[in-house]
Amino acid sequence: MSDVAMIKKPDGLVPTTMKEVMDLSDLMSKSEMVPKIYQGKPGNVTVAILAGHPLGLNPFAACQSFAVINGTPSLYGDALLGIVKGSGLLSKIAETVSENGEVATCYITRRGE
Numbered sequence: 001m002s003d004v005a006m007i008k009k010p011d012g013l014v015p016t017t018m019k020e021v022m023d024l025s026d027l028m029s030k031s032e033m034v035p036k037i038y039q040g041k042p043g044n045v046t047v048a049i050l051a052g053h054p055l056g057l058n059p060f061a062a063c064q065s066f067a068v069i070n071g072t073p074s075l076y077g078d079a080l081l082g083i084v085k086g087s088g089l090l091s092k093i094a095e096t097v098s099e100n101g102e103v104a105t106c107y108i109t110r111r112g113e
Helices: 018-029 042-055 059-065 077-087
Strands: 066-069 072-075 090-097 104-110
Touching: 018 042, 018 059, 042 059, 042 066, 042 072, 059 066, 059 077, 072 077, 077 090, 077 104
Parallel strands: none
Antiparallel strands: 066 072, 090 104
16 A cells, blocks of 8 residues: 555544445435435535545545546645645645746655655
């Protein structure tokens, strides 16, 4: 298992069995406090919870942190940066914006590299 596979244990209310995941997914899918892609779709909530767990995201954070692009869950940039910062593996971060403001670049250095 790599350093990145399990960054930290999720905080907050975290289901411990698949039944608990499914029950929570059903409840969350009935809420207007989750993004539209999850409303009325407990299967999508389940996938978000399962995808976010090894990254240290609790169920609510997982639903707020994933964008689905062509059927593939992808982390939003701010969520990814938060995970990296929370891992303790971040050595340095530098952000630049081009003079015309159209290109932003983020350089990240992992501790020890």
